[in-house]
């Protein structure tokens with residue numbers, strides 16, 4: 001089988017650009033949480049890459065936990081229905097929570113999560129996302145830390161998948177049409 005790079009159309013953000021932006025976000029987050037110990041909540045599976053890079057670029061004390069929340073289906077669009085596949089292990093009551101996402105598209109996943117975690121009595125709930133699609137600007141919740149705003153194209157890599165694949169690409173790229181036609 002060919003290398004996965006044969007399935008790409010063009011690279012929107014290189015691994016080097018992403019690394020540099022992660023370092024900038026980490027510095028902002030470190031400053032904002034100085035003297036506190038936030039719980040970083042990664043949203044599986046997409047956030048696995050940004051979580052590992054972001055938490056290691058930070059210098060304050062953190063705890064790391066995960067939720068798996070998925071919209072139904074494995075296609076290219078969110079379906080509008082959210083369900084919890086794996087819940088938190090940490091009790092976040094009274095804690096400062098930073099939700100870590102790879103991308104916000106419709107904002108549906110994030111709206112659900114922010115409300116859900118706030119309901120558990122978290123002291124604060126903020127959001128960091130590596131990427132943001134244009135539609136996210138119409139969502140009822142806003143991200144506090146955003147890596148890059150993207151055009152409205154279907155992208156993969158840096159944790160983002162198409163039908164479960166391509167998460168392990170270091171760059172963020174569009175898929176060649178032959179892959180999904």
Ligand code: PRP
Nearest residue numbers: 044045046071078104105106107108109
């Ligand atoms: C993707 C992405 C975000 C969410 C964003 O996750 O990782 O979590 O969709 O879309 P929204 O803003 O329209 O809700 P997905 O449900 O594909 O699961 P995955 O992280 O396992 O790929």
Ligand code: MN
Nearest residue numbers: 043044045046
């Ligand atoms: Mn996700």
Ligand code: MG
Nearest residue numbers: 046160161162
């Ligand atoms: Mg996905």
